Amino acid sequence: MAMDVVGWYVIVPFSVACLLSGLVQSLGTVWGLLRHYWVIAKLLITVVATVLLLVHMQPVGQLADAAARAALADGELEGMRIQLMADAAAALLVLLTAAALSVFKPRGVTRYGRRRQREQSPLPR
Numbered sequence: 400m401a402m403d404v405v406g407w408y409v410i411v412p413f414s415v416a417c418l419l420s421g422l423v424q425s426l427g428t429v430w431g432l433l434r435h436y437w438v439i440a441k442l443l444i445t446v447v448a449t450v451l452l453l454v455h456m457q458p459v460g461q462l463a464d465a466a467a468r469a470a471l472a473d474g475e476l477e478g479m480r481i482q483l484m485a486d487a488a489a490a491l492l493v494l495l496t497a498a499a500l501s502v503f504k505p506r507g508v509t510r511y512g513r514r515r516q517r518e519q520s521p522l523p524r
Contacts, residue, residue: 403463406456414449421445434512437500444497448490455486 421442425432432438458479465479508516 400463400466403456403459406452406459411452411456414452418445418449431512431515433509434515435504436507436509437505439509441497441500444493444500448493448497451486452490455483455490458482 422432425438425442430438432442462479462483
């Protein structure tokens with residue numbers, strides 16, 4: 400039952416804060432929002448992860464309701480338990496991928512990024 404409360408009042412707000420802070424940071428740093436493919440990949444990962452978290456919270460709520468009614472005895476809702484474990488494993492993989500992108504910053508500048516680099520570099524004489 401605590402998973403439902405922690406999910407809605409801690410994890411979901413932190414997920415939204417992560418998305419918003421990432422947007423603000425990308426707009427305020429040299430990496431930019433659309434200049435590098437790894438930044439775009441991280442943005443997409445964060446958006447998809449936030450949406451999936453919101454979808455994932457539905458079965459968490461159902462499981463919390465069922466637990467409150469003591470319906471988890473003798474294997475009831477086994478499929479939902481497995482789904483929650485699989486979702487948690489997938490979320491861990493997504494977070495590790497986003498962290499790896501942040502640390503290693505693979506090369507690859509978008510067309511917009513190349514154009515911005517040309518505009519900011521001094522013209523050859």
